Amino acid sequence: MEKSYILGRQVGSGVDGSVCVITESSTGYQYACKSIDRSDNAAVLHAHAEITMLERLRGHPNIVTYHGHFEDERQLHIVMDLEGDDLCSHLQERGPRPEKEAARILKAVVSAVAFCHERRVMHRDIKPDNILVPSKQSGYENVKLADFGASADFSDRRCLRDVEGTSYYVAPEVLTGTGYDEKVDIWSLGILLHVILSGYVPFHGKSKLIFSVTSRQEVLT
Structure with a gap:
């Protein structure tokens, strides 16, 4: 450049x-x-x-x-x-969002993930920290998916086995070692929706796992 x-x-x-x-x-x-x-x-x-x-x-x-x-x-x-705050900070400031607002956020993120999958890219680290809310004047339909450092190309439909993701958002099959595909992003979308609506993650483990990418904020409350 x-x-x-x-x-x-x-x-x-x-x-x-x-x-x-x-x-x-x-x-x-x-x-x-x-x-x-x-x-x-x-x-x-x-x-x-x-x-x-x-x-x-x-x-x-x-x-x-x-x-x-x-x-x-x-x-x-x-x-x-240059965008605004990430969704994690936004939720910390404003609290869990009502269903209509959560639906608008998730619709935008699902659209982005579908676009990724059409181009054979799996994100592998979908979480509030990696979703940007452009500005206070901009609607939730304008949120943006960011941080593709953990993403992977699945053009050849290979089964991935490396552990990438964030504690509490990663799909179970990533941890089993049996292999996974782009559907792990769908699991993360479900966790994301739960967090947007409630302010906390749905699952908690007794053991401490180490991931290639770690979350700045695992629980928003």
Whole structure:
């Protein structure tokens, strides 16, 4: 990318990196920039997978828009649209949503997931943290699915066995080692709906599991 950006405030952080606001020098437009430390091989691998998937998924109104990426000596940077709060923060602030509002959120996310599956992409980490609510003036029909670092290509219909996802949102077949397909996203959508309506996850385990991607907020209450 042959563009110049001015680095601004940090708006988020996660397992694989931090997210800051950047301003394009020539236009004044602002974007979100996810920055990944290049010394973290696993994080860089996730980032390249995310870039590949975001390129494939361009054009859907409920999927975060990718604008390119660039690298410097220390970090890999992914440039995306600047949106509002994630759904996790939104629910913490406003509480569980009534059925009509929950239905509008889920309809938008299901549309995004269907688009992903049509293009042979499974997300594998659907949760409130990875759903963006654009602004307080924007309706729930405009929420956007984000963070494709754990996503996978299933173009060849292979059965996946690696453990990716977030505690409490991951489908049981991911944990059994018998293999799974894109339907694991459907399980996560069910957990998501429960959280939106109630503010808490439906299942709790006695053992502590380790996942490749961990949730910033497992319980919203």
